[in-house]
Amino acid sequence: MARPFSERVVGDDWRQDAEGWILEQLELQGDSLSGSIEQPRVRPWSTQLTVPTSAGRLWFKANAAALAFEPALQLELARLAPASVDAPYAIHADRGWMLTRDRGATLRETREPTVEDWQRVVVEVARIQQAAAPHRDRLLAAGLPDYSPPTVLDRFDRIVEIFSQHPADHPARVDADLKLRLTAVRPAIADAVDVLAHSRLPATWQHGDVHPNNVFALDDGSMRVFDFGDGQWAHAVEALCVPYGWITSLASIPWEPVLEAYADTWQVDPRDVDDMFATVELTQAVNRAASWSAFLDEASAAEWKDWGEGPIRHLSRVLDS
Incomplete structure (x- = not known):
């Protein structure tokens, strides 16, 4: 049986992989990391990382398989309704990974x-x-x-x-x-x-x-x-x-x-x-x-x-x- 999602995403191997992808996306956008990446929340279905950068704070989100469609969906909705939905900073659709800009308080x-x-x-x-x-x-x-x-x-x-x-x-x-x-x-x-x-x-x-x-x-x-x-x-x-x-x-x-x-x-x-x-x-x-x-x-x-x-x-x- 596969390891539960919440156990995988706190492992050193997963974290190294995720941070490597994040750094690649920052480089592609001409931005840089300005502090330590933190993991404020882990749930059975998703986890988030906060990413301080030269362009402001970004949020990284990784989803379990059932929610892995979210990055591609948000990208499509942003194209259909750009005045209402923020386009992701970057996505990895196959892995259910996404970076988005911090929009402030809820x-x-x-x-x-x-x-x-x-x-x-x-x-x-x-x-x-x-x-x-x-x-x-x-x-x-x-x-x-x-x-x-x-x-x-x-x-x-x-x-x-x-x-x-x-x-x-x-x-x-x-x-x-x-x-x-x-x-x-x-x-x-x-x-x-x-x-x-x-x-x-x-x-x-x-x-x-x-x-x-x-x-x-x-x-x-x-x-x-x-x-x-x-x-x-x-x-x-x-x-x-x-x-x-x-x-x-x-x-x-x-x-x-x-x-x-x-x-x-x-x-x-x-x-x-x-x-x-x-x-x-x-x-x-x-x-x-x-x-x-x-x-x-x-x-x-x-x-x-x-x-x-x-x-x-x-x-x-x-x-x-």
Whole structure:
């Protein structure tokens, strides 16, 4: 069995390889290292290095196999929506490696987000989605997973079956009772898929994890989303599920103005988006469960213990919708 991702990326051999590549990219750009490279975070699915340079601080990110598409995806999105997505400083698409420029503080680090902040965030997401929507083949070729409505039902069946085969002590185990309850909501998921296939908004790029830690608050008041590793090709409105969860559970601001800002950007009636949102809660739960399971493919047993309830938590949300 291969070593877990988090163990590989703290090894001297990996670090030497990564730093060698970083130095090559700096030389190609005419920049130089101005301090020591640090590793502030290691997760089961990614790690980051901070790289002080003559051109300012850079961030190096390395992804596990399930997220290795992120550098190529960000490059494509930057080409499609250059006013909204930063082009990487450098990428190694085959290895899932990327260097990006430091854009300063995140929205969460800057302040408690206001309703106006959240409106700017979802408008920015909608603009990227509009730029991406005509380019399905291009983005899928970059590695973006296809989680569009027609694919959801098969994915649901597959993950229920896989999770039900986990050992009894596995954190992502679907036991017999949960399997029966999940199977009972399958017709509702099928109905949701049919509704979304004929909705007024398309499948497009979906960020997957829009929250204040994944948004830069720029000095001019604009917002810039980043961290594209959770991305999917899915129904557009699925992008609102994480913001809705943050706002309704962690913030004391109203949701309706945020939904309205998103709808206005798409030039559709907010009531239509609200109707779609009730439906995408089902498909997004399935897609998020599948993503979490994929993220943990290279996790250690201890990491599965720490993080492994995620797939079941998201999958079980279909029971609440």
